[in-house]
Amino acid sequence: xxxxxxxxxxxxxxxxxxxxxxxxxxxxxxxxxxxLSVLGLIAMRSxxxxxxxxxxxxxxxxxxGPADAAASAGAxxxxxxxxxxxxxxxxxxxxxxxxxxxxxxxxTRAILRPVVARFAARRVENLVASGRLVTTRGRFRSGHVVIxxxxxxxxxxxxxxxxxxxxxxxVIEGTVIESTPRPDAR
Numbered sequence: 001x002x003x004x005x006x007x008x009x010x011x012x013x014x015x016x017x018x019x020x021x022x023x024x025x026x027x028x029x030x031x032x033x034x035x036l037s038v039l040g041l042i043a044m045r046s047x048x049x050x051x052x053x054x055x056x057x058x059x060x061x062x063x064x065g066p067a068d069a070a071a072s073a074g075a076x077x078x079x080x081x082x083x084x085x086x087x088x089x090x091x092x093x094x095x096x097x098x099x100x101x102x103x104x105x106x107x108t109r110a111i112l113r114p115v116v117a118r119f120a121a122r123r124v125e126n127l128v129a130s131g132r133l134v135t136t137r138g139r140f141r142s143g144h145v146v147i148x149x150x151x152x153x154x155x156x157x158x159x160x161x162x163x164x165x166x167x168x169x170x171v172i173e174g175t176v177i178e179s180t181p182r183p184d185a186r
Contacts, residue, residue, distance in 0.1 A: 013093035020094060036097040040089035043104035044082075051075070051082045077116050081109045 021029040058072040085103025088096045102108050 009093070009096075012095055016094045033094060033097070036094070036101065037089075040097055040101055040104070043101060044086045044089060047082050047104045047106075048086070051079045055079055073117065074113060077113045078106075078109050081112060081116065 017029060017033075020032065024032075054075040058075040061072075081103050085100045088100030088103065091097075091100075103112075
């Protein structure tokens with residue numbers, strides 16, 4: 001499948017370059033590709049900073065209500081779309097550069113945000129249904145028991161005592177791990 005995708009990518013990119021070169025000429029095609037690259041770098045820088053600022057703001061607010069949750073989800077979705085757009089801009093080619101630039105435009109991201117949210121929700125549902133992703137709520141509903149406790153290290157006495165101990169009239173043989181000191185013993 002990856003080989004077919006790569007071959008399809010090459011065919012689409014070459015067809016776009018040949019069409020543009022036959023339409024406007026080779027020199028203008030080179031100028032267009034270089035111009036798209038420069039414009040893409042500028043867009044990556046500005047939109048990357050903008051999205052990082054939105055993510056920082058959403059993180060500082062934390063989720064206090066439905067409006068904050070929606071803003072946080074929008075910031076995360078915008079971050080994902082800008083990352084995909086940046087990746088497309090880094091891939092050489094005319095079509096991938098145009099698609100990457102489209103993802104850098106805030107209006108385009110706003111239009112794609114609900115589509116990406118639906119896709120992500122379906123993906124998570126499929127992962128949970130298949131058992132590859134288990135949520136905390138799912139664990140508690142399926143009967144698992146969580147025991148809250150502390151881990152206490154055992155004493156590390158290099159010379160364990162093997163002398164018999166008398167406990168309420170019974171002699172117990174074995175290794176004493178923890179004992180209370182007797183007032184007459186040192």
